[in-house]
Amino acid sequence: KQEVTQIPAALSVPEGENLVLNCSFTDSAIYNLQWFRQDPGKGLTSLLLIQSSQREQTSGRLNASLDKSSGRSTLYIAASQPGDSATYLCAVQGGSEKLVFGKGTKLTVNP
Protein backbone atom coordinates (compact mmCIF):
# COMPACT_ATOMS: atom_id res chain seq x y z
CA LYS A 1 0.00 0.00 0.00
CA GLN A 2 1.37 3.36 -1.06
CA GLU A 3 2.34 5.70 1.76
CA VAL A 4 3.38 9.32 1.31
CA THR A 5 5.36 11.18 3.94
CA GLN A 6 6.11 14.90 4.08
CA ILE A 7 8.85 16.37 6.22
CA PRO A 8 8.84 18.72 8.00
CA ALA A 9 5.23 18.97 9.18
CA ALA A 10 5.69 22.70 9.74
CA LEU A 11 8.27 25.23 8.70
CA SER A 12 8.71 28.90 9.55
CA VAL A 13 11.15 31.06 7.57
CA PRO A 14 11.90 34.76 7.13
CA GLU A 15 10.83 36.46 3.93
CA GLY A 16 13.29 36.15 1.08
CA GLU A 17 14.70 32.79 2.09
CA ASN A 18 14.95 29.92 -0.37
CA LEU A 19 13.44 26.72 1.00
CA VAL A 20 12.89 23.06 0.22
CA LEU A 21 9.90 20.89 1.11
CA ASN A 22 10.30 17.13 1.03
CA CYS A 23 8.01 14.33 -0.01
CA SER A 24 8.76 10.59 0.02
CA PHE A 25 6.69 7.65 -1.16
CA THR A 26 7.05 3.92 -0.59
CA ASP A 27 6.02 2.46 -3.96
CA SER A 28 8.01 3.75 -6.93
CA ALA A 29 5.47 2.45 -9.48
CA ILE A 30 3.72 5.77 -9.95
CA TYR A 31 2.20 7.55 -12.94
CA ASN A 32 2.76 11.04 -11.63
CA LEU A 33 3.34 13.21 -8.60
CA GLN A 34 1.57 16.47 -7.91
CA TRP A 35 2.24 19.33 -5.54
CA PHE A 36 -0.73 21.29 -4.21
CA ARG A 37 -1.21 24.36 -2.11
CA GLN A 38 -4.03 24.67 0.43
CA ASP A 39 -4.96 27.92 2.10
CA PRO A 40 -6.91 27.80 5.39
CA GLY A 41 -10.56 26.92 4.83
CA LYS A 42 -10.05 26.64 1.09
CA GLY A 43 -9.71 23.92 -1.50
CA LEU A 44 -6.51 22.67 -3.07
CA THR A 45 -4.76 24.43 -5.91
CA SER A 46 -2.46 22.41 -8.14
CA LEU A 47 1.04 23.87 -8.38
CA LEU A 48 3.04 21.37 -10.40
CA LEU A 49 2.50 17.98 -11.97
CA ILE A 50 5.49 15.74 -12.72
CA GLN A 51 5.02 12.72 -14.93
CA SER A 52 6.87 9.54 -13.95
CA SER A 53 9.19 9.96 -16.95
CA GLN A 54 10.17 13.52 -15.96
CA ARG A 55 12.81 14.69 -13.52
CA GLU A 56 11.53 18.16 -12.75
CA GLN A 57 8.99 20.86 -13.47
CA THR A 58 9.21 24.60 -12.99
CA SER A 59 6.63 27.33 -12.58
CA GLY A 60 7.80 30.79 -11.67
CA ARG A 61 9.60 30.63 -8.31
CA LEU A 62 8.66 26.99 -7.84
CA ASN A 63 10.69 23.99 -8.94
CA ALA A 64 9.71 20.41 -8.23
CA SER A 65 11.99 17.44 -8.75
CA LEU A 66 11.22 13.74 -8.85
CA ASP A 67 13.53 10.80 -8.18
CA LYS A 68 11.28 7.82 -8.74
CA SER A 69 13.88 5.19 -7.96
CA SER A 70 14.51 6.56 -4.49
CA GLY A 71 10.86 7.49 -3.91
CA ARG A 72 11.50 11.17 -3.33
CA SER A 73 10.34 14.56 -4.52
CA THR A 74 11.28 18.05 -3.45
CA LEU A 75 9.53 21.36 -3.92
CA TYR A 76 11.92 24.28 -4.05
CA ILE A 77 10.54 27.77 -3.41
CA ALA A 78 12.85 30.64 -4.30
CA ALA A 79 12.79 34.03 -2.60
CA SER A 80 9.85 33.18 -0.35
CA GLN A 81 7.13 35.77 0.29
CA PRO A 82 4.47 36.09 3.02
CA GLY A 83 1.88 35.21 0.37
CA ASP A 84 3.50 31.78 0.07
CA SER A 85 2.25 30.92 3.56
CA ALA A 86 -0.02 27.90 3.20
CA THR A 87 -0.02 24.15 3.58
CA TYR A 88 1.76 22.31 0.78
CA LEU A 89 0.65 18.80 -0.08
CA CYS A 90 2.17 16.24 -2.35
CA ALA A 91 0.20 13.39 -3.88
CA VAL A 92 1.16 10.39 -6.00
CA GLN A 93 -0.97 8.51 -8.47
CA GLY A 94 -0.26 4.89 -9.29
CA GLY A 95 -1.70 2.07 -11.35
CA SER A 96 -4.89 1.86 -9.31
CA GLU A 97 -5.73 5.43 -10.43
CA LYS A 98 -6.06 6.40 -6.77
CA LEU A 99 -4.40 9.58 -5.58
CA VAL A 100 -2.55 9.18 -2.27
CA PHE A 101 -1.72 12.33 -0.33
CA GLY A 102 0.88 13.19 2.24
CA LYS A 103 -0.24 15.04 5.35
CA GLY A 104 1.34 18.26 4.23
CA THR A 105 3.89 20.83 5.32
CA LYS A 106 2.52 24.00 6.87
CA LEU A 107 4.70 26.87 5.70
CA THR A 108 4.80 30.27 7.39
CA VAL A 109 6.83 33.04 5.78
CA ASN A 110 7.42 35.90 8.19
CA PRO A 111 7.71 39.50 6.89
Place this chain on the structure above:
Amino acid sequence: EAQVTQNPRYLITVTGKKLTVTCSQNMNHEYMSWYRQDPGLGLRQIYYSMNVEVTDKGDVPEGYKVSRKEKRNFPLILESPSPNQTSLYFCASSFLASAHTQYFGPGTRLTVL
Protein backbone atom coordinates in the same frame (compact mmCIF):
# COMPACT_ATOMS: atom_id res chain seq x y z
CA GLU B 1 -14.87 30.11 -15.69
CA ALA B 2 -13.56 26.55 -15.39
CA GLN B 3 -14.43 25.25 -11.97
CA VAL B 4 -15.61 22.50 -9.68
CA THR B 5 -18.58 23.45 -7.52
CA GLN B 6 -19.88 21.77 -4.40
CA ASN B 7 -23.10 22.26 -2.48
CA PRO B 8 -23.75 22.83 0.27
CA ARG B 9 -20.56 24.43 1.57
CA TYR B 10 -21.57 23.89 5.18
CA LEU B 11 -24.00 21.37 6.63
CA ILE B 12 -24.98 20.40 10.16
CA THR B 13 -27.19 17.35 10.42
CA VAL B 14 -28.19 14.59 12.81
CA THR B 15 -27.30 10.92 12.90
CA GLY B 16 -29.25 8.82 10.43
CA LYS B 17 -30.69 11.59 8.28
CA LYS B 18 -29.82 10.88 4.66
CA LEU B 19 -27.97 13.62 2.84
CA THR B 20 -26.43 14.33 -0.54
CA VAL B 21 -23.50 16.59 -1.33
CA THR B 22 -23.49 17.64 -4.96
CA CYS B 23 -20.43 18.11 -7.15
CA SER B 24 -20.39 19.54 -10.63
CA GLN B 25 -17.61 20.41 -13.07
CA ASN B 26 -17.82 22.41 -16.29
CA MET B 27 -14.56 21.27 -17.89
CA ASN B 28 -15.81 18.09 -19.61
CA HIS B 29 -13.54 16.02 -17.38
CA GLU B 30 -13.70 12.24 -17.48
CA TYR B 31 -12.30 11.61 -14.00
CA MET B 32 -13.97 12.72 -10.77
CA SER B 33 -13.35 11.79 -7.16
CA TRP B 34 -14.31 12.50 -3.57
CA TYR B 35 -11.95 13.00 -0.62
CA ARG B 36 -12.33 13.63 3.04
CA GLN B 37 -9.82 15.61 5.06
CA ASP B 38 -9.36 15.05 8.77
CA PRO B 39 -6.80 16.52 11.18
CA GLY B 40 -3.84 14.21 11.59
CA LEU B 41 -5.06 11.88 8.83
CA GLY B 42 -4.74 14.14 5.80
CA LEU B 43 -6.74 13.70 2.62
CA ARG B 44 -8.16 10.28 1.91
CA GLN B 45 -9.97 9.19 -1.23
CA ILE B 46 -13.54 7.94 -0.74
CA TYR B 47 -14.68 7.05 -4.27
CA TYR B 48 -13.62 7.87 -7.80
CA SER B 49 -15.13 7.63 -11.24
CA MET B 50 -13.24 7.10 -14.50
CA ASN B 51 -16.26 7.92 -16.66
CA VAL B 52 -20.04 7.92 -16.76
CA GLU B 53 -21.47 4.84 -15.02
CA VAL B 54 -17.97 3.76 -13.90
CA THR B 55 -17.18 4.17 -10.20
CA ASP B 56 -14.73 2.50 -7.84
CA LYS B 57 -13.86 2.52 -4.17
CA GLY B 58 -11.05 4.59 -2.77
CA ASP B 59 -9.42 4.02 0.60
CA VAL B 60 -12.38 4.89 2.87
CA PRO B 61 -15.65 4.04 1.06
CA GLU B 62 -17.59 2.66 4.03
CA GLY B 63 -20.79 4.59 4.73
CA TYR B 64 -20.77 6.43 1.40
CA LYS B 65 -22.38 5.96 -2.00
CA VAL B 66 -21.80 7.73 -5.30
CA SER B 67 -23.32 7.76 -8.74
CA ARG B 68 -22.16 9.06 -12.11
CA LYS B 69 -25.14 9.33 -14.41
CA GLU B 70 -23.83 12.39 -16.23
CA LYS B 71 -20.27 13.38 -16.99
CA ARG B 72 -20.48 16.72 -15.19
CA ASN B 73 -22.05 15.53 -11.89
CA PHE B 74 -20.76 13.22 -9.18
CA PRO B 75 -22.90 13.39 -6.02
CA LEU B 76 -21.79 11.92 -2.70
CA ILE B 77 -24.55 10.24 -0.73
CA LEU B 78 -24.55 9.46 2.97
CA GLU B 79 -27.50 7.11 3.52
CA SER B 80 -27.26 7.09 7.32
CA PRO B 81 -24.67 9.61 8.50
CA SER B 82 -22.81 9.00 11.73
CA PRO B 83 -20.66 11.35 13.86
CA ASN B 84 -17.45 9.75 12.55
CA GLN B 85 -18.34 11.14 9.13
CA THR B 86 -17.93 14.68 10.44
CA SER B 87 -15.22 16.00 8.16
CA LEU B 88 -14.23 18.37 5.37
CA TYR B 89 -15.13 16.90 1.99
CA PHE B 90 -13.59 17.77 -1.36
CA CYS B 91 -14.65 16.87 -4.86
CA ALA B 92 -12.05 16.89 -7.62
CA SER B 93 -11.91 16.33 -11.36
CA SER B 94 -9.35 15.92 -14.12
CA PHE B 95 -9.42 15.39 -17.87
CA LEU B 96 -8.31 11.78 -17.52
CA ALA B 97 -7.32 9.68 -14.53
CA SER B 98 -3.59 9.84 -15.07
CA ALA B 99 -1.12 12.47 -16.14
CA HIS B 100 -3.51 15.35 -15.72
CA THR B 101 -3.87 18.08 -13.13
CA GLN B 102 -6.57 17.56 -10.55
CA TYR B 103 -8.94 20.48 -9.96
CA PHE B 104 -10.54 20.70 -6.55
CA GLY B 105 -13.82 22.15 -5.37
CA PRO B 106 -13.98 24.59 -2.44
CA GLY B 107 -14.97 21.93 0.10
CA THR B 108 -18.03 21.01 2.16
CA ARG B 109 -17.76 21.08 5.92
CA LEU B 110 -20.09 18.46 7.33
CA THR B 111 -20.98 18.07 11.00
CA VAL B 112 -23.04 15.07 12.10
CA LEU B 113 -24.47 15.38 15.60
